[in-house]
Amino acid sequence: xxxxxxxxxxxxxxxxxxxxxxxxxxxxxxxNEHVDWEREIALAHKTLMKMSPLLSDxxxxxxxxxxxxxxxxxxxxxVELNDDLIKHIRRKR
Numbered sequence: 002x003x004x005x006x007x008x009x010x011x012x013x014x015x016x017x018x019x020x021x022x023x024x025x026x027x028x029x030x031x032x033n034e035h036v037d038w039e040r041e042i043a044l045a046h047k048t049l050m051k052m053s054p055l056l057s058d059x060x061x062x063x064x065x066x067x068x069x070x071x072x073x074x075x076x077x078x079x080v081e082l083n084d085d086l087i088k089h090i091r092r093k094r
Contacts (some may be wrong), residue, residue: 039093046086049079 008016056076063072 042086043090046083046090049083049086052079 056079060069060072060076063069
């Protein structure tokens with residue numbers, strides 16, 4: 002059975018302060034973990050590919066509105082990002 006504990010403001014501040022101290026101490030551990038950046042880049046590219054149908058739908062809906070130029074700039078930036086990701090992935094293989 003769970004028990005509800007009511008804390009005073011001072012107790013809550015102490016708990017929060019201790020939690021932050023603990024998190025900051027553990028931050029060094031997290032920073033030193035190895036991140037497989039190549040895998041992250043490949044996953045980002047896959048996510049970008051899943052967005053393609055949504056972008057087409059968005060473009061069709063905004064065609065003729067005052068927002069279409071903003072959409073075109075966004076689409077062009079996404080296409081450029083996609084091209085750069087593909088080049089990077091192909092160089093690593």
